[in-house]
Amino acid sequence: MIRKITAALACAAFIAAACVQSETAEAPATSEEESAPVNPMNEYGMTASNVFLYYADVEAATTFYTRTLGFAVAADYGFAKILRVGPSSFITLVDExxxxxxASDPKTVAIALITDQLDEWWDYMKDQDVEMRFPYNPVEGRPHHGFVAIDPEGYLLEFERFNVHAENEMLIPVLNETETIYPAEGASDVPPGLGFKATVVWFYYKDMPAIQAFYEDVMGFELIVDQGWTKIYRISPSGYMGLVDETRGMHNFTEKKAVTMSFWTDRIDDWxxxxxxxxxxxxxxEKVEETDRYRAFVAYDPEGYYLEWNVFKDAPDNETLHRMLRGEE
Incomplete structure (x- = not known):
């Protein structure tokens, strides 16, 4: 497989039954642990997924993502720009x-941009002033094809297409039902007809069995693609998270990581x-932090990746974002 948000964003990244008594006996009280949901994803869910990336020059990064890749700005907070990639998958560019x-922390993440127009994206991207980590070299019979570009400050972007293959038997029907998001006419340099429908955020781990157990048993994620040394989970209608064995992937494990994974949910207090x-x-x-624009909290996963939960208020800065989430644009 090729492959600070903030003090203002709420201390976090975007900061993010009574006992029944009878005459004979009293039912034992239910402990907090016993009453916890078996699967929080099923109980509380997520409406969208997002990944925070950190830049020394956030304006230059915004130009790259909007002009070269055609991502639309869903919300502009000045120091942070939320960009839409797929129907419910976003990337946020943050001023370090x-x-x-x-921005100088290790960029131990890769973002897969899922598209049905992989050949056309390669024809366009190879003529742009963009450094490539791995060129496009499709081999017949592989479960996925792609190429890897490097963004202006070093983040890896994997342009990827999942092919009809036994490995992808649960994923392909989902992707076939997922809308492709195309740039607005005249808003970018992207040729007409090129877009993206989903993202996979790849994180890199030392102990794959332990981290797989955490995301499945604790977070409640369901495995949709098992590539052996990588595991892919669907966490929103068009957002996916991938766990990668650091001995096999494009990055090795690092203590610091210039990335935060963000889960958007309407049930943030329950989460x-x-x-x-x-x-x-x-x-x-220490609590769900609150600003005029959003509510958020942050925790860490077992190997140190920052995980942030968000919900966005009906604020003027969020109008476009909410329209996108409702499917109105």
Missing amino acids: EMGMHS YAYVSNHGSFEMRS
Whole structure:
């Protein structure tokens, strides 16, 4: 497989039954642990997924993503730009001076941009002033094809197409039902007819069995693609998370990581109660932080990746974002 948000974003990245008594006996009280949902994804869910990336020059990065790749700005907070990639998958570009990470921290993440127009994207991208990590070299019979580009400050972007293959038997029907998002006419340099329908955020781990158990048993994610040394989970209608064995992937494990994974949900208080009371999480946030634009909290996964939960308020800066989430644009 080729492959600081902020002090203002809420201390976090975007900061993010009564007992029945009878005459004979009293039912035992239900403990917090026993009453916790078996699967928080099924109980509380996620409406969209997002990944925060951190830049020394956020304006230059925004130009690259909007002009060269055609991503639309869903919300502009000045120090942070939320960009839409797929129907419910987003990337947020953060000024390092305001975010939780430095742009000089290791960029231990790759973003797969899923498209049905892979050949056309290669024809366009190879003529742009963009450095390539791996060129396009499709081999017949492989479960996926792609190429890897490097963004202006070093993040890896994998342009990828999943092919009809036994490995992808659960994924392909989902992707076939997922809308492709195309750039608005005249808003970018992208040729007509090129777009993206989903993202996979790849994180790199030392202990794959342990991290797989965490995301499946604690977070409640369901495996949709098993590539052996990588595991892919669907976490929103068009957002996916991939766990990668650091001995096999494009990155090795690092202690610091210039990335935050963000889960958008309408049930943020329920998620906070679950996460903050579960022994598997180290908390960064002491409560759900609140601003005029959003509510958020942050925790860490077992190998140190920042995980942020968000919900966005009906604020003027979020009008376009909410229209996108409702499918109105």
